[in-house]
Amino acid sequence: MRVFLVHGMGRTRASMLLLGQRLKSEGHTPSRFGYRVSLPSLETLTDRFVAHVQATLEGGEPYAVVGHSLGNVITRMASSRLPEGFSRFAMLAPPNQSPALARWVRRNPTLRMLMGDAGRKLGDRDFMATLPRPNVPTVILAGHATKPWLPYRGGPSDGIVSIEETRLDDIPHRTYPVSHSFIMNDTEITKALLHFLETGLPKEPTP
Numbered sequence: 001m002r003v004f005l006v007h008g009m010g011r012t013r014a015s016m017l018l019l020g021q022r023l024k025s026e027g028h029t030p031s032r033f034g035y036r037v038s039l040p041s042l043e044t045l046t047d048r049f050v051a052h053v054q055a056t057l058e059g060g061e062p063y064a065v066v067g068h069s070l071g072n073v074i075t076r077m078a079s080s081r082l083p084e085g086f087s088r089f090a091m092l093a094p095p096n097q098s099p100a101l102a103r104w105v106r107r108n109p110t111l112r113m114l115m116g117d118a119g120r121k122l123g124d125r126d127f128m129a130t131l132p133r134p135n136v137p138t139v140i141l142a143g144h145a146t147k148p149w150l151p152y153r154g155g156p157s158d159g160i161v162s163i164e165e166t167r168l169d170d171i172p173h174r175t176y177p178v179s180h181s182f183i184m185n186d187t188e189i190t191k192a193l194l195h196f197l198e199t200g201l202p203k204e205p206t207p
Contacts, residue, residue, distance in 0.1 A: 001064055001088070001197055002029045004053060008069025008093070009037050009118060011181075016068070019184045019193075026194055031056050037070070037118040045118065046077040054083055064088035064197055068184050069095065069160070070118055076131045088200060089138040090193055093180045096140070096168040098128040099161045133169060137200035141189055142166040143178040158183065172202040 003023055005016040013034035020030035033052050035045050057063065062085045067075045072094035079086070095102070102122035121127045143158030155162045160180035167173055178186045195203035 001062055002031060002057070003197065004056075004063060004065045005030055005032045006049065006065060006067045006071030006074055007032070007034065008071055008180075009122075011068070016066075016184060019066070019190065022190050023193070023197075028197065033071075035074075041117040042074070042077070042121050046074050049074050050078045050081045053078075057083055057085065060085050062087045064090065066090045066092065066184075066193060067094065068092045069180065070122070072096070073118075073122070073128075073131065076134065079132050079134060086136050088197055089134045089136050090196055091138065091140045091166075091168075091171075092183050092189065093143055093158055093161055094140060094166050094168070095122055095128070095161050096131075097165040098123060098125040099165050101160060134171070137196075138171050139192075139196050139202045140166055140168065140171055140173045141183070141192055142173065142175045143180055143183050144175050145177050145179040174202055 005020055007013060007015045013032040016032050020032055023030045033049055035048060037045070053063075060083070064087065065075050067090070069092070072091045075089065099122060102119060142163055144156040144163055146157055146159040155164060157163065158178065158180035163175060174192060176183070176186060176188055178189065183189055192203040195201070
Protein backbone atom coordinates (compact mmCIF):
# COMPACT_ATOMS: atom_id res chain seq x y z
CA MET A 1 0.00 0.00 0.00
CA ARG A 2 1.19 3.54 -0.64
CA VAL A 3 1.67 5.31 2.68
CA PHE A 4 1.94 9.09 3.03
CA LEU A 5 4.05 10.12 6.02
CA VAL A 6 3.34 13.60 7.42
CA HIS A 7 5.76 14.86 10.09
CA GLY A 8 5.04 17.14 13.01
CA MET A 9 5.75 20.76 13.88
CA GLY A 10 9.40 21.74 13.98
CA ARG A 11 10.49 18.51 12.31
CA THR A 12 11.36 17.69 8.68
CA ARG A 13 10.84 14.85 6.22
CA ALA A 14 13.98 13.28 7.67
CA SER A 15 12.16 12.55 10.93
CA MET A 16 10.02 9.98 9.08
CA LEU A 17 12.94 8.40 7.18
CA LEU A 18 13.48 5.38 9.44
CA LEU A 19 9.78 4.59 9.59
CA GLY A 20 9.59 4.89 5.80
CA GLN A 21 12.47 2.46 5.39
CA ARG A 22 10.81 -0.05 7.70
CA LEU A 23 7.51 0.19 5.83
CA LYS A 24 9.31 -0.20 2.50
CA SER A 25 11.07 -3.35 3.72
CA GLU A 26 7.61 -4.83 4.39
CA GLY A 27 6.37 -4.10 0.86
CA HIS A 28 4.73 -0.71 1.31
CA THR A 29 5.51 2.39 -0.75
CA PRO A 30 6.23 5.37 1.53
CA SER A 31 5.94 8.99 0.40
CA ARG A 32 7.16 11.66 2.83
CA PHE A 33 5.49 15.07 2.77
CA GLY A 34 7.52 17.99 4.12
CA TYR A 35 6.60 21.51 5.22
CA ARG A 36 7.66 24.42 7.46
CA VAL A 37 5.25 26.12 9.84
CA SER A 38 6.96 29.49 10.28
CA LEU A 39 5.48 31.26 7.24
CA PRO A 40 2.47 29.61 5.51
CA SER A 41 -0.96 29.44 7.06
CA LEU A 42 -2.24 26.07 8.20
CA GLU A 43 -4.73 26.19 5.33
CA THR A 44 -1.85 26.66 2.85
CA LEU A 45 -0.01 23.66 4.32
CA THR A 46 -3.19 21.64 3.91
CA ASP A 47 -3.54 22.72 0.27
CA ARG A 48 0.04 21.65 -0.37
CA PHE A 49 -0.55 18.25 1.20
CA VAL A 50 -3.65 17.65 -0.93
CA ALA A 51 -1.66 18.62 -4.05
CA HIS A 52 1.17 16.27 -3.03
CA VAL A 53 -1.21 13.33 -2.67
CA GLN A 54 -2.92 14.11 -5.98
CA ALA A 55 0.42 14.35 -7.81
CA THR A 56 1.78 11.14 -6.29
CA LEU A 57 -1.12 8.73 -6.75
CA GLU A 58 -1.57 6.59 -9.83
CA GLY A 59 -5.12 5.75 -10.87
CA GLY A 60 -7.16 5.60 -7.67
CA GLU A 61 -4.88 3.18 -5.80
CA PRO A 62 -5.67 2.57 -2.11
CA TYR A 63 -3.44 4.51 0.25
CA ALA A 64 -2.88 5.31 3.90
CA VAL A 65 -1.73 8.35 5.84
CA VAL A 66 0.49 8.15 8.91
CA GLY A 67 0.61 11.50 10.66
CA HIS A 68 2.83 12.65 13.51
CA SER A 69 1.56 15.39 15.81
CA LEU A 70 0.58 18.40 13.64
CA GLY A 71 0.63 16.11 10.61
CA ASN A 72 -2.63 14.67 11.92
CA VAL A 73 -4.26 18.10 12.06
CA ILE A 74 -3.20 18.74 8.46
CA THR A 75 -4.60 15.36 7.40
CA ARG A 76 -7.91 15.94 9.17
CA MET A 77 -8.25 19.35 7.51
CA ALA A 78 -7.45 17.80 4.11
CA SER A 79 -9.61 14.70 4.50
CA SER A 80 -12.67 15.90 2.55
CA ARG A 81 -10.48 16.86 -0.43
CA LEU A 82 -8.16 13.87 -0.56
CA PRO A 83 -8.49 11.69 -3.69
CA GLU A 84 -10.44 8.46 -3.78
CA GLY A 85 -8.62 5.52 -2.24
CA PHE A 86 -7.94 6.91 1.25
CA SER A 87 -8.41 3.75 3.30
CA ARG A 88 -6.25 3.94 6.47
CA PHE A 89 -5.31 6.76 8.86
CA ALA A 90 -2.82 6.17 11.68
CA MET A 91 -2.36 9.03 14.14
CA LEU A 92 0.94 9.17 16.07
CA ALA A 93 0.81 11.44 19.14
CA PRO A 94 -2.03 13.56 17.70
CA PRO A 95 -3.26 16.78 19.32
CA ASN A 96 -6.92 15.90 18.90
CA GLN A 97 -7.82 18.37 21.63
CA SER A 98 -6.21 21.79 21.94
CA PRO A 99 -2.98 21.03 23.85
CA ALA A 100 -2.38 22.85 27.11
CA LEU A 101 1.21 23.39 26.01
CA ALA A 102 0.07 25.17 22.81
CA ARG A 103 -2.19 27.45 24.83
CA TRP A 104 0.72 28.29 27.12
CA VAL A 105 3.01 29.01 24.14
CA ARG A 106 0.45 31.48 22.74
CA ARG A 107 1.29 33.78 25.65
CA ASN A 108 4.95 34.03 24.60
CA PRO A 109 5.42 36.42 21.62
CA THR A 110 8.70 34.84 20.45
CA LEU A 111 7.43 31.27 20.55
CA ARG A 112 4.15 32.36 19.00
CA MET A 113 6.06 33.83 16.04
CA LEU A 114 8.19 30.68 15.59
CA MET A 115 5.17 28.39 15.63
CA GLY A 116 3.26 30.56 13.16
CA ASP A 117 -0.38 30.19 12.25
CA ALA A 118 -0.33 26.47 12.99
CA GLY A 119 0.76 27.06 16.58
CA ARG A 120 -1.90 29.70 17.09
CA LYS A 121 -4.60 27.38 15.82
CA LEU A 122 -3.41 24.49 17.99
CA GLY A 123 -3.98 26.74 20.99
CA ASP A 124 -7.50 27.64 19.86
CA ARG A 125 -10.05 25.26 21.41
CA ASP A 126 -12.83 26.46 19.10
CA PHE A 127 -10.76 25.83 15.97
CA MET A 128 -9.65 22.38 17.11
CA ALA A 129 -13.28 21.44 17.78
CA THR A 130 -14.14 22.13 14.11
CA LEU A 131 -11.67 19.61 12.66
CA PRO A 132 -13.40 16.82 10.69
CA ARG A 133 -13.60 13.40 12.30
CA PRO A 134 -11.88 10.75 10.15
CA ASN A 135 -14.32 8.65 8.12
CA VAL A 136 -11.86 5.87 7.24
CA PRO A 137 -10.44 3.13 9.51
CA THR A 138 -8.33 5.04 12.03
CA VAL A 139 -6.13 4.23 15.00
CA ILE A 140 -4.49 6.52 17.56
CA LEU A 141 -1.05 5.55 18.93
CA ALA A 142 0.01 7.76 21.84
CA GLY A 143 2.98 7.94 24.19
CA HIS A 144 3.31 8.09 27.97
CA ALA A 145 7.08 8.27 28.43
CA THR A 146 7.40 11.27 30.73
CA LYS A 147 6.61 11.94 34.37
CA PRO A 148 3.54 14.10 34.98
CA TRP A 149 4.32 17.82 34.94
CA LEU A 150 2.61 21.12 34.38
CA PRO A 151 0.67 22.09 32.30
CA TYR A 152 -0.82 18.57 32.27
CA ARG A 153 -2.08 18.80 35.87
CA GLY A 154 -0.57 15.47 36.85
CA GLY A 155 -1.86 13.43 33.92
CA PRO A 156 0.37 11.14 31.83
CA SER A 157 1.89 12.64 28.68
CA ASP A 158 4.56 12.15 26.05
CA GLY A 159 6.16 15.47 26.97
CA ILE A 160 4.21 17.53 24.45
CA VAL A 161 0.61 16.27 24.50
CA SER A 162 -1.19 14.48 27.30
CA ILE A 163 -2.86 11.12 26.79
CA GLU A 164 -6.29 12.75 27.14
CA GLU A 165 -5.44 15.35 24.47
CA THR A 166 -4.77 12.56 21.95
CA ARG A 167 -8.20 10.93 22.29
CA LEU A 168 -10.97 11.46 19.75
CA ASP A 169 -14.46 10.10 20.34
CA ASP A 170 -14.49 6.29 20.14
CA ILE A 171 -11.56 5.88 17.74
CA PRO A 172 -9.36 2.95 18.85
CA HIS A 173 -6.57 4.23 21.10
CA ARG A 174 -3.35 2.53 22.20
CA THR A 175 -0.54 3.87 24.41
CA TYR A 176 3.16 3.00 24.46
CA PRO A 177 6.11 4.03 26.68
CA VAL A 178 7.54 6.43 24.09
CA SER A 179 8.21 10.17 23.84
CA HIS A 180 6.49 12.58 21.50
CA SER A 181 9.48 13.47 19.35
CA PHE A 182 10.59 9.91 18.62
CA ILE A 183 7.38 7.88 18.67
CA MET A 184 7.72 7.14 14.94
CA ASN A 185 11.06 5.35 15.49
CA ASP A 186 9.85 2.89 18.13
CA THR A 187 9.80 -0.75 16.98
CA GLU A 188 6.54 -1.53 18.77
CA ILE A 189 4.91 1.42 17.03
CA THR A 190 6.15 0.06 13.69
CA LYS A 191 4.63 -3.35 14.48
CA ALA A 192 1.33 -1.71 15.40
CA LEU A 193 1.36 0.30 12.17
CA LEU A 194 2.10 -2.74 10.01
CA HIS A 195 -0.77 -4.65 11.64
CA PHE A 196 -3.12 -1.72 11.11
CA LEU A 197 -2.11 -1.22 7.47
CA GLU A 198 -2.76 -4.90 6.77
CA THR A 199 -6.01 -5.35 8.68
CA GLY A 200 -7.50 -1.90 9.27
CA LEU A 201 -7.75 -2.86 12.95
CA PRO A 202 -5.71 -1.85 15.99
CA LYS A 203 -3.11 -4.29 17.24
CA GLU A 204 -3.98 -5.69 20.64
CA PRO A 205 -1.39 -4.92 23.33
CA THR A 206 1.17 -7.63 24.10
CA PRO A 207 0.34 -9.27 27.47
